[in-house]
Amino acid sequence: MAHILFADTSHPKPYGFDDLAAHAMGGTESSLLRTAQILHNQGHQISVYQKNRSLSETQHGIQFLAPEDLAATTGVDHVIVLRKFPQVLVLQKQFPKAQFHLWIHTYKNWEYVLKRGLRLAKPWQLITNSKTHAKHCDRLLNHGFMGRIYNLFKAKVQIKTCYNPIPATLAQGISQHRDPNKLLFLSAPNKGLDQVLKTFQQINQQLKDLHLYIANPGYRDENPEQIANVHYLGALPAEQVKAHLATSLCVFYPQNSFAETFGLIYAEANALGTPVMAHDIGAAREILHPNNPLINAENIKQITQTLIQWQQSLPEVSYRKEFDEPSVYQQWVNALGL
Known part of the structure; x- marks a missing residue:
């Protein structure tokens, strides 16, 4: 050895x-x-x-x-x-x-x-x-x-x-009761958050019941802009991240300015049965479950229609043995x- x-x-x-x-x-x-x-x-x-x-x-x-x-x-x-x-x-x-x-x-x-x-x-x-x-x-x-x-x-x-x-045990002990109006952003602010916020504000004008919850890994100190229906969670330990993932409609990540080399949140969200709304950038297509569709981050109509569709029926995503x-x-x- x-x-x-x-x-x-x-x-x-x-x-x-x-x-x-x-x-x-x-x-x-x-x-x-x-x-x-x-x-x-x-x-x-x-x-x-x-x-x-x-x-x-x-x-x-x-x-x-x-x-x-x-x-x-x-x-x-x-x-x-x-x-x-x-x-x-x-x-x-x-x-x-x-x-x-x-x-x-x-x-x-x-x-x-x-x-x-x-x-x-x-x-x-x-x-x-x-x-x-x-x-x-x-x-x-x-x-x-x-x-x-x-x-x-x-x-x-x-x-x-x-x-x-x-971990293959990631989904153990997690409630699967989802809020169809809860969107989740789980990345550092530099990973396209400005674009995500602008997109959310546009969509929120039509889908008024949507709420966006934002967390980050804790290594950045930011003074967040206060926006209607946007909630800042700060830095969260792993169990709280899992709970938020399991109760959200999706991870809301419609940005095309930051490319993930892996995207831990892609794999962890899918392992908990939660789809990720992501642009085809970086390793998104490789890491996300094949049933997780990708969107055009600049197409507000497509994003809105996808959210409405997911509120009715989520794509079936799950843990991938490659990880x-x-x-x-x-x-x-x-x-x-x-």
């Missing part, structure tokens, strides 16, 4: 499994914890290094490392760096025998290809969280103008996909060569 080290050097505070249950948490952090647990359950030794952790501890059999204890860590086979490419260079010096993987959850601009020009002790592999994301990164790093130049004297960047895991523990574990086996 392998010793796998996850390295998060960007999150502003430490987090663990207690936080996953009790507090609002971003999709990247929650996915790291769930993935670490899946790998641990299969017998691998898992360590999670967090730059802003002050005290090391063990939770659920997984070692969470503060910076002062990282130096004493030995026998690491794989280092999975979250987000920050420069940390690959830093940690390669400490773990020269390990294989390195950069796990990213966002789309990158063209400048990202310049990282291929940096000299590393060993090759690195990119891990994305959807096939859509992987195709975008492959075009950027290996097939764009600069990428083709690098291909003349450097090996292509290897890119693998590992989905964010969704369960056995499937996600096999994806990591393939990515890391375990």
